[in-house]
Amino acid sequence: MRLRRGIPALALVAVLTGCTGALTGTGSALPTASPPSSTPSTAAAATGCPRVVYPGARLSFACITGSMHAVYDGAVWPVSERRTVEPATGWLLEEGAGHWGSPDGVALVDVALNVRQQMVDNGSYGPRPRMLTVASRPTRVDGARAYLLRTTFVINRGWARQSGTAVREERLWIVAVEVAANDASLWYVSIPDLVKSLWAKVPATIAAIRVR
Numbered sequence: 001m002r003l004r005r006g007i008p009a010l011a012l013v014a015v016l017t018g019c020t021g022a023l024t025g026t027g028s029a030l031p032t033a034s035p036p037s038s039t040p041s042t043a044a045a046a047t048g049c050p051r052v053v054y055p056g057a058r059l060s061f062a063c064i065t066g067s068m069h070a071v072y073d074g075a076v077w078p079v080s081e082r083r084t085v086e087p088a089t090g091w092l093l094e095e096g097a098g099h100w101g102s103p104d105g106v107a108l109v110d111v112a113l114n115v116r117q118q119m120v121d122n123g124s125y126g127p128r129p130r131m132l133t134v135a136s137r138p139t140r141v142d143g144a145r146a147y148l149l150r151t152t153f154v155i156n157r158g159w160a161r162q163s164g165t166a167v168r169e170e171r172l173w174i175v176a177v178e179v180a181a182n183d184a185s186l187w188y189v190s191i192p193d194l195v196k197s198l199w200a201k202v203p204a205t206i207a208a209i210r211v212r
Contacts, residue, residue: 001092001124001170001190046070046079046097054079055212057099057185059177062208064095064189064201071096076118077188085194089165093198095189095205100176103184108147108176109136111184116149116174124190125170126163130154134171142211145178169193173202179211 046054048070049063057079068081080096100111120131135150151172160167170192179185187209191198 001094001119001192046072049081052079052081052097053212054097057097058179058183058212059097059185059187060210060212061095061097061187062205064191064198064205065093065195068093068095075122076115076124085192086165086167089163089167091165091167091192091194093191093195095187097185097187100184100186102182108138108145108178108184109149112147112149112174112176112186115176115186115188116151116172119172119190125153126156126159126165128156128159130156139175141175141177141206141209144211147176148206149174149176167192167194171199171202173206175206175209177209177211 049068051062053060068083071080074080077096077098080094083093085093132152139146139148153170172190174188176186
């Protein structure tokens with residue numbers, strides 16, 4: 001994913017919350033100022049690699065590779081583990097999670113699609129990437145109802161040349177999980193072709209996600 005040094009103002013309107021279910025299924029609500037006492041006050045309550053335990057999202061997951069570092073202030077994802085794969089441009093490999101909260105009648109597939117669009121709008125794959133949905137299907141995660149959305153992004157060639165990146169393709173997996181009754185969280189990993197050997201590790205990484 002492209003490293004974003006600033007957070008666009010529009011991205012603040014609809015982000016996954018690290019503390020409560022304040023973001024509604026419509027993606028239109030702001031996070032609440034005071035989370036309930038039963039949830040962590042910040043995403044920093046999560047532990048880091050090699051296994052991330054994120055109480056605020058009721059999820060834990062294994063890091064897909066080593067040498068990743070935790071970030072708790074992403075524009076879309078409140079908890080992410082990152083590794084720079086292209087130092088010249090700051091291009092990143094990312095894995096992380098977020099808490100959506102009550103879907104409010106919205107299907108898990110639409111939750112996943114909403115968050116994917118937030119990532120695109122935030123410029124994670126550069127301007128005007130070609131987006132191909134490779135898989136979109138219900139699944140189970142640790143026995144819980146879930147939905148898998150897998151996407152391939154083809155980076156805009158003209159922009160890639162201009163920015164100096166060697167990345168041509170990036171693959172994104174998003175899994176929306178019903179972590180409790182009327183409560184949803186999401187996990188994701190986004191892997192550029194510079195480290196495409198990791199693509200084969202994703203199914204086992206998804207299988208290792210645990211609902212807490």
